[in-house]
Amino acid sequence: MKVLRRVTKRQALGRVMLRECRRLLSKPLYPFAMVVAPLFCYFFFTSLMSEGLPQNxxxxxxxxxxxxxxxxxxxxxxxxxxxxxxxxxxxxxxxxxxxxxxxxxxxxxxxxxxxxxxxxxxxxxxxxxxxxxxxxxxxxxxxxxxxxxxxxxxxxxxxxxxxxxxxxxxxxxxxQPIVINTFPIGNPWLNYSVYLNNTLLPGILQLMIFMITVYSIGVEIKDRTARQWLRRGNHSIYISLAGKLLPQTVVFFVMAAIYNVYLYGVLDFPCQSGILPMLTASLLFVLASQSCGVIMIGVLPTLRLGLSFASLWGVLSFSISGFSFPADAMHPMLQGLTMLFPLRHYYLIYVDQALNGYSMVYSWVSYVCLMGFVLLPFLVVNRLKSALIWFKYIP
Amino acid sequence: MPKEQGFKQRVRSGIADLFLIWKDELKLTFSDQGILIFFFVVPLFYPLLYAFIYNNEVAREVPAVVVDESHSALSREFIRKMDATADVHIVSYAADLKEAQLLLKKTKAYGIYVIPADFSKNIHRGEQSFVTLFADMGSLLHYKNLLITATNVSLEMNRAIKISLAQNTTEREDEITSAPIAYEEVTMFNTQNGFASFLLPAVLILIIQQTLLLGIGLSAGTTRERNLYHHLVPASIHYNGALRIVLGKALCYFMIYAVMSVYVTRLVPYFFDLPQLERPGTLLFFMLPYLAACIFFAMTLSAVITNRENVMVAFVFSSVPLLFLSGISWPGSAIAPFWQYVSWLFPSTFGINGYVRIHSMGATLSDVRLEYGALWIQAGVYFIITCLIYRRQVLFCRKRRLDSYRKTKGRMSDDCR
The missing domain is CATH 3.40.1710.10 (abc type-2 transporter like domain)
Known part of the structure; x- marks a missing residue:
């Protein structure tokens, strides 16, 4: 009789990660959604608004x-x-x-x-x-x-x-006895590109993170490979999830680093705080967005519903994060709801750090909130596991 | 079955098949929860959600802090007048700039007004005084409120100071002294400068295109998944012809969206009291090519969809760039020619521009003839492309069937031998 060799946790994690890397390369959808689409949007928005302030x-x-x-x-x-x-x-x-x-x-x-x-x-x-x-x-x-x-x-x-x-x-x-002298702090040119792109680009990335996290988990249920995935992870949902999400974290963080370098290094957008706090915020932002994705598919373990949830949340982020229409002008109920969108916290951090150059202490609430998102998947993890084992794909 | 059908007979069978396909597609649509979400749930509720977010239209009472170093009657008057406006709310008086900055850092305020110590003295001495505004640029709407309010208050006070200096005898003289040339500013169409009135019409039109794109993509993905050879065309005798398939399906989508469009373009703005200047007839005529263009555009794009859910991952993000390409938020005249050409590929560009002008600005069909024409051209071009795609699929399908038929036949004859 063949005795199954027990693998250590670390080996299991490595195996799941390897499996995930192969999966990410197997379908053109993944490179498109994770790399091509965000890169295109980075280029598109900055090129569209390259004038800064619309003239003539x-x-x-x-x-x-x-x-x-x-x-x-x-x-x-x-x-x-x-x-x-x-x-x-x-x-x-x-x-x-x-x-x-x-x-x-x-x-x-x-x-x-x-x-x-x-x-x-x-x-x-x-x-x-x-x-x-x-x-x-x-x-x-x-x-x-x-x-x-x-x-x-x-x-x-x-x-x-x-x-x-x-x-x-x-x-x-x-x-003109009284003259008003105005100093727009951080953005004296009233540059719309600076104003919008600092939140639009992360917003696009967040939408893609939601989608890919939900899709990559949900498609395992659909293709009936979920049990195989869990087996690779030693039947532990924690190892399986970590192995699946970590390679994606790396890719998404690189994508986030790219827009940081592009905006602050290449286009010379104001970054008073230096790039380090922004990279920290970006890393937390990526992790928070991935956690949101896990919750979406955990709560609605049907691919179609999970993706609908992801689209709704991702697209709504642009409006509710309050960078175009301020959150304090919204209905009080919506103001509370803004807390549930990682983009909102990222936007607040960006304003404090890159735009105004305040010390990170002043934005501690936003950092803590982003970290808080990472804990949320623990709430749905058991539900997700049983879904992975027992759920049947409903078209 | 006779090999050569007469033209009349072909048309007759084509029309019969068209309605059969239409019926099939309707059945498919109403039995598929995913498509139902895109065709009904999203267009019904998404506009309401958006309208709810932007419903307050403008930001009011933006918190600001004052550093009053002058402590004079004049400086207090300035502050009082600022606080009395609807747009700015003076939340605190700070002893110095440092204290005020702290409030900004804690986001208790978005702007600092500094009134210098010589503010009142300078004015009474016949010199200019400078009030300094430091504004947080996190939100341009806040900045706008802070700046416009300060400007308006200063203009008002300037007028009074000018009059007191002039020592006129009559009131009319006062008026003329304050402004030898008067001016009036009229904000047209969106009179209150509201955010919902500005952005919502564009979002509404975009929702129609995007939900059609997602719904039709989902439907195409499903057909391919269920199909033996992953084709867009089911192996059925009735699906034997591109024109009948394309028209049959399009008719189904058109019927559904004829109803949804009325809700999205007429009822939603009505619910939220947005400016509605359109003539219903104009809108009806305009929506016709828009829906046609959107449907055939979506059917063209759905050809690249191989799996059901891929469509969402691949297409949802496009809503944001498309909204910006339409030239509503970012002025169209400031969009580089290259991106303008790109924007012509999408029905939403012309749809949004036409709808905003008809709906918010009361334009007639002849005012939007450019957009109207462009939409018809798009509808035509995408219709032809869709037909070509389906024709190829039908031919493929036929060939595959024929091949497999030959193969089985060959095998049978082998067995017989």
């Missing part, structure tokens, strides 16, 4: 006055960074039509008799219209146009003050 947004002008004063104003507006006066229209209706056709993001209307009224102190009104269905474009133009409005008004007052014999300093003190 098309704007229309309706100059009903056509005086030298109004033309001067139009030129000033055109010279502004974000505004590109591309079209002139004969009436507001035409400009609105152009807006509805998507040609322009805003328009600027100078009324008839504008110069005449301004010179005779009849306070003419100029109007700015911005299309805020495109929020970023609309807000950027709004800023330019407001500045333009103040400048136009100021120009008239200034020439009046000069005429009365005021010096430039005196004139400015009358025109």
């Amino acid at each position: 947004l098309p704007v229309g002008v309706v100059d009903l006055d056509n005086s030298s004063t109004s033309r001067q104003m139009v030129r000033t507006l055109d010279a502004m960074q974000t505004t590109d006066l591309r079209y002139a229209y004969g009436s507001f209706t035409e400009a609105r039509k152009a807006m509805q056709q998507g040609l322009i993001y805003g328009c600027f209307v100078v009324p008839e008799g504008f110069a005449h009224d301004a010179e005779s102190f009849r306070q003419p009104t100029i109007s700015f219209y911005t299309n805020n269905s495109f929020l970023i474009a609309g807000s950027l133009l709004f800023k330019d146009m407001k500045q333009m409005g103040e400048l136009a008004s100021g120009a008239v007052s200034r020439s009046m003050l000069y005429a009365k014999g005021a010096t430039e300093k005196q004139a400015m003190a009358v025109l």
